[in-house]
Amino acid sequence: MTETPTTAGKNEPHLAAPDVNPSFTKSAFLGEIREELVFPFPALSDDEKESLNAILDAMHDWAQASVDSSKFDHDGRFPDEVRHGLHQLGVMGLSIPEEYGGFGASAKVYNKVFGELGSIDPALTVYFGAHQSIGCKGIILFGTDEQKQRFLPKCATGESIAAFCLTEPGSGSDAQAMRSTAVPSADGSHYVLNGTKIWISNAGYADILTVFAKVPVEVDGVRKARVTAFIVDAHADGVKLGKLEEKMGIKASDTRAISFENVRVPTENRLGDVGQGFRIALEILNSGRLGLAAGSARGTRRIMREAIAYANQREQFGRAIGSFEIIQRKIATLAAECYALDSAVMVTAGMVDRGGIDFSLETAACKVFGSELAFRASNEALQIAGGIGYSKEYPYEQAVRDSRINLIFEGTNEVLRALIALMGLQQPGERLKALGTAFKAPIRSLGAIGEYLAGRARRQITKQRFTLVHPSLEREAGMIETAVHDLALGVEDAILRHGKGIIDRQFLQERMANAAIDIYLATTVLSRTTWEIERADGDEGAKAQLDCARIFIPMAYRRARRSIRALRKNQDARLKAIAESSLETGDLGPDV
Numbered sequence: 001m002t003e004t005p006t007t008a009g010k011n012e013p014h015l016a017a018p019d020v021n022p023s024f025t026k027s028a029f030l031g032e033i034r035e036e037l038v039f040p041f042p043a044l045s046d047d048e049k050e051s052l053n054a055i056l057d058a059m060h061d062w063a064q065a066s067v068d069s070s071k072f073d074h075d076g077r078f079p080d081e082v083r084h085g086l087h088q089l090g091v092m093g094l095s096i097p098e099e100y101g102g103f104g105a106s107a108k109v110y111n112k113v114f115g116e117l118g119s120i121d122p123a124l125t126v127y128f129g130a131h132q133s134i135g136c137k138g139i140i141l142f143g144t145d146e147q148k149q150r151f152l153p154k155c156a157t158g159e160s161i162a163a164f165c166l167t168e169p170g171s172g173s174d175a176q177a178m179r180s181t182a183v184p185s186a187d188g189s190h191y192v193l194n195g196t197k198i199w200i201s202n203a204g205y206a207d208i209l210t211v212f213a214k215v216p217v218e219v220d221g222v223r224k225a226r227v228t229a230f231i232v233d234a235h236a237d238g239v240k241l242g243k244l245e246e247k248m249g250i251k252a253s254d255t256r257a258i259s260f261e262n263v264r265v266p267t268e269n270r271l272g273d274v275g276q277g278f279r280i281a282l283e284i285l286n287s288g289r290l291g292l293a294a295g296s297a298r299g300t301r302r303i304m305r306e307a308i309a310y311a312n313q314r315e316q317f318g319r320a321i322g323s324f325e326i327i328q329r330k331i332a333t334l335a336a337e338c339y340a341l342d343s344a345v346m347v348t349a350g351m352v353d354r355g356g357i358d359f360s361l362e363t364a365a366c367k368v369f370g371s372e373l374a375f376r377a378s379n380e381a382l383q384i385a386g387g388i389g390y391s392k393e394y395p396y397e398q399a400v401r402d403s404r405i406n407l408i409f410e411g412t413n414e415v416l417r418a419l420i421a422l423m424g425l426q427q428p429g430e431r432l433k434a435l436g437t438a439f440k441a442p443i444r445s446l447g448a449i450g451e452y453l454a455g456r457a458r459r460q461i462t463k464q465r466f467t468l469v470h471p472s473l474e475r476e477a478g479m480i481e482t483a484v485h486d487l488a489l490g491v492e493d494a495i496l497r498h499g500k501g502i503i504d505r506q507f508l509q510e511r512m513a514n515a516a517i518d519i520y521l522a523t524t525v526l527s528r529t530t531w532e533i534e535r536a537d538g539d540e541g542a543k544a545q546l547d548c549a550r551i552f553i554p555m556a557y558r559r560a561r562r563s564i565r566a567l568r569k570n571q572d573a574r575l576k577a578i579a580e581s582s583l584e585t586g587d588l589g590p591d592v
Contacts (some may be wrong), residue, residue, distance in 0.1 A: 041346070106349070108349040143269055182265065213230065292409055374487070463482065
């Protein structure tokens with residue numbers, strides 16, 4: 001499943017292609033700073049700004065007249081005329097290429113629009129994202145020209161709504177454990193699809209489904225099953241919808257299980273080659289996660305605007321509560337973190353648009369940081385509002401409920417942290433594996449061993465430097481340089497101590513991932529703030545941006561430093577003992 005797709009989509013410029021393209025975050029695990037991947041900051045062109053402003057103006061007018069989030073949440077649905085109004089804005093084909101009836105927007109523009117919709121209504125954003133970020137994304141990336149011509153024009157107008165069917169009752173993030181099957185017919189004309197998928201956003205609206213199932217194949221005389229992707233007609237015989245899920249938040253989004261009972265899928269509807277399904281799913285999700293981060297950023301701003309307005313007018317002890325420093329700390333910290341997330345989303349979108357870059361870990365980092373920021377901001381906004389924040393009359397409690405799902409969507413944050421760590425560990429692990437092989441024949445391998453030892457000595461005393469950062473940010477750049485250097489040494493030390501066993505050491509993986517996320521977010525802040533200073537002709541014109549950078553980067557550095565130190569000095573044995581005891585007894589441990 002690592003071979004290059006043979007479909008027409010194989011040369012799409014926004015495929016991550018992790019096997020061949022450079023990655024900023026993977027390089028950080030080696031102690032390298034690939035600043036050319038994040039500099040210069042990818043600003044919107046004049047044409048992009050003009051298109052974006054036109055889209056956003058129309059969207060705001062539509063939202064003001066049509067969107068009532070509180071009512072949608074209460075009713076558990078949004079009216080069809082609201083969906084159709086969104087279609088009429090022309091945004092359902094925003095990322096679909098122009099030759100197939102879409103807008104052909106850049107990733108930067110697409111994620112700006114996605115984010116703005118996220119600030120209008122989270123459930124509508126799920127409808128939009130499930131259709132475009134993941135539902136028809138596989139056709140855009142991997143479809144043949146014939147498949148694109150057949151399906152994408154209707155997707156672009158909203159005449160056909162798409163959904164993404166991966167998760168099953170027995171396999172969530174572990175896609176390889178899926179049980180759905182697609183058995184080819186004797187004459188090769190079609191596949192017979194059987195199985196059940198759960199938590200499918202847009203299930204009740206969908207016309208086409210991207211479905212993943214295992215196809216039986218014979219390899220060297222051994223019968224095996226290979227995950228493969230298919231484009232399935234949602235109205236075909238044998239496709240059945242489950243009941244509407246009653247959810248904690250995003251209640252108006254249509255989420256159901258879908259079952260497939262002997263569904264005939266034409267062979268020409270197979271997406272990519274047999275066995276490429278797992279890779280296709282990963283590529284789709286790599287792109288989709290960035291939209292979640294963009295929506296999280298704008299959602300954070302929306303709910304905090306409510307909280308800031310309340311803090312300005314609510315008086316206690318003779319003055320507005322916004323004048324109290326405990327409240328100001330909340331607002332300032334969230335402002336700096338939102339600045340960082342905005343920076344990371346734009347830098348990552350720039351990677352997608354440039355092509356030739358593996359952005360898989362960067363989109364995961366954005367999704368993890370963004371989803372946790374939006375949930376934290378919603379809780380902080382509710383706290384600022386006090387008692388009224390707990391009331392359904394005000395938007396705070398809905399914001400808490402709606403934002404919670406983002407920590408689970410498109411890969412739980414725990415799984416994504418493991419993904420970041422394990423993919424980041426690959427290259428350092430291969431380097432040390434080669435060293436281990438060399439030690440088995442030390443006489444013949446003196447050159448390789450000597451080269452490694454010399455390189456390790458250099459790595460211990462030499463830090464890579466930023467060269468494109470504005471001089472005003474020299475101190476902050478030095479912090480990130482130190483963090484990258486220390487991460488690489490910490491990773492190498494962990495691999496030497498644990499060997500292959502590190503695959504199961506998730507306490508360590510989580511710390512590595514947290515450090516890598518903070519390093520990436522902080523680096524994007526350097527890139528953006530450098531650009532802000534240069535376009536403002538100096539520090540004074542970019543004072544607000546510099547303040548955010550000088551709050552966020554030291555904060556991220558301190559977190560990263562703690563994570564890296566804990567790779568060696570920790571209480572993991574005690575954590576494991578307590579957890580295993582609780583799992584055995586079914587209780588949280590000693591009680592009074």
